[in-house]
Amino acid sequence: MSKIYIRIPQQLLDSILLDLRRPHKYTYERVGFCYGHSVITSLNEWVVILNEYKPVKDENYIKTSLVGARINSAAITEGFQFAYSNSMSLFHIHLHDFEGGRPEFSYDDLSSGSEIIESMSSFVNTQIHGLIVLNKNSCNAMALISGDSELQKAEQITVVGAKLNLSFPKWKNTVANRNNRYSRQLFLGKNAEKTISNLKIGVVGLSGGGSHIVQQLAHIGFKKYVLADPDIINDDSNLNRVVGATIEDAKKMRSKFAVFERLVRNLHPRAEVLGGKKRWEELFSDFKSCDIIFGCLDTVIGRRDLENFCRRYLIEYIDIGMGVETSAKPFSMFGQIQLSIPGHPCLMCNGFITDESLKNEANNYGQKTKRPQVVWPNGILASTAIGIAMDLITNWTSTNREAEYLSYNGNDHTISDHLMKDYRKNICPHYPISESGPIVL
Numbered sequence: 001m002s003k004i005y006i007r008i009p010q011q012l013l014d015s016i017l018l019d020l021r022r023p024h025k026y027t028y029e030r031v032g033f034c035y036g037h038s039v040i041t042s043l044n045e046w047v048v049i050l051n052e053y054k055p056v057k058d059e060n061y062i063k064t065s066l067v068g069a070r071i072n073s074a075a076i077t078e079g080f081q082f083a084y085s086n087s088m089s090l091f092h093i094h095l096h097d098f099e100g101g102r103p104e105f106s107y108d109d110l111s112s113g114s115e116i117i118e119s120m121s122s123f124v125n126t127q128i129h130g131l132i133v134l135n136k137n138s139c140n141a142m143a144l145i146s147g148d149s150e151l152q153k154a155e156q157i158t159v160v161g162a163k164l165n166l167s168f169p170k171w172k173n174t175v176a177n178r179n180n181r182y183s184r185q186l187f188l189g190k191n192a193e194k195t196i197s198n199l200k201i202g203v204v205g206l207s208g209g210g211s212h213i214v215q216q217l218a219h220i221g222f223k224k225y226v227l228a229d230p231d232i233i234n235d236d237s238n239l240n241r242v243v244g245a246t247i248e249d250a251k252k253m254r255s256k257f258a259v260f261e262r263l264v265r266n267l268h269p270r271a272e273v274l275g276g277k278k279r280w281e282e283l284f285s286d287f288k289s290c291d292i293i294f295g296c297l298d299t300v301i302g303r304r305d306l307e308n309f310c311r312r313y314l315i316e317y318i319d320i321g322m323g324v325e326t327s328a329k330p331f332s333m334f335g336q337i338q339l340s341i342p343g344h345p346c347l348m349c350n351g352f353i354t355d356e357s358l359k360n361e362a363n364n365y366g367q368k369t370k371r372p373q374v375v376w377p378n379g380i381l382a383s384t385a386i387g388i389a390m391d392l393i394t395n396w397t398s399t400n401r402e403a404e405y406l407s408y409n410g411n412d413h414t415i416s417d418h419l420m421k422d423y424r425k426n427i428c429p430h431y432p433i434s435e436s437g438p439i440v441l
């Protein structure tokens with residue numbers, strides 16, 4: 001049976017909660033329909049990208065003495081029509097505001113809900129449709145894959161925002177087993193170990209920065225990876241900074257992918273390592289399934305394309321980069337770390353990607369001067385990026401951070417908020433949530 005992963009932007013969820021909590025003249029509960037796009041990954045898993053919500057009109061509720069909301073056929077037809085005319089996924093969504101922990105569907109929720117979803121499935125059979133129930137801080141979902149006889153529990157529901165709010169409907173609500181290897185990081189939370197081993201992390205670019213990132217992810221306990229780099233290890237400039245690479249790798253001209261797959265497997269023999277000795281653009285189908293992607297790219301245009309991809313699929317993107325300016329003395333070493341959260345400021349909002357920076361890069365294309373790169377700033381940038389990711393996942397700091405934009409000064413060894421953070425808009429105009437999802441031709 002294919003697994004189903006559901007992603008919903010925090011901003012959209014906030015607006016849904018506002019709507020579902022509005023009082024109604026004669027019913028105690030409201031429901032609504034959420035819409036999105038379903039995509040299939042290289043492992044035949046479904047990812048549902050929810051990006052739109054429509055409330056049920058007040059007059060379409062039926063007066064009833066029963067608990068729970070009843071909606072009339074006009075409301076259902078309206079929902080079906082919208083999903084049908086846009087070839088979208090449809091999710092019936094309601095709220096159990098009274099329940100703590102993970103909300104559970106009532107018998108009634110399931111029997112009336114399944115009927116709606118089964119008939120929806122015959123209208124748009126290319127998409128996944130289902131039911132979502134929310135409460136204050138968690139959610140639950142059941143969904144139907146076209147052709148299956150019944151709805152199944154979603155594998156994972158991810159609310160994507162300044163934190164990853166994760167629900168795993170198949171887990172029992174008990175404390176996860178403890179593995180001694182992770183006894184020093186128990187402070188990350190009671191389900192941290194299990195959560196970490198279930199999330200999928202992408203790393204694009206396996207040189208100076210990417211090598212530190214993969215190494216740390218593997219030690220922390222991540223077991224699912226998508227790694228991409230088209231290059232091989234060579235002795236003329238890689239061994240000065242690619243951690244984990246050896247003289248032997250350079251002699252055998254091993255791919256960077258092979259070196260980092262080895263690094264992961266030396267700690268987790270049965271890890272899932274997707275990707276390959278390819279450009280990431282050739283591996284869309286693998287990267288779509290990532291929860292977080294680290295970008296360790298050299299070019300502005302590469303970053304723009306990767307961030308664009310992450311926004312489409314509601315993936316948290318963490319970008320790092322460094323440089324050394326040698327045109328004036330003393331030389332200056334600098335770097336930056338950017339967290340790009342769907343719906344929040346992007347690399348363009350940060351002023352990092354501009355028409356000018358893209359144009360300059362295009363003009364200099366083909367001038368293959370080797371830019372200075374050394375191991376230690378990459379280590380600092382990568383470690384900080386990992387720290388940001390661990391807080392996204394576990395919320396161990398309980399601090400509500402926004403999209404980080406940090407600036408590294410390698411001459412005086414400091415990391416601080418980038419000055420641009422005070423000047424940018426808080427809502428990104430470049431990638432509206434409603435436009436997420438794959439390009440539909």
Ligand SMILES: [Zn+2]
Binds near residue numbers: 105106109133
């Ligand atoms: Zn219910």
Ligand SMILES: [Zn+2]
Binds near residue numbers: 346429430
């Ligand atoms: Zn933006």
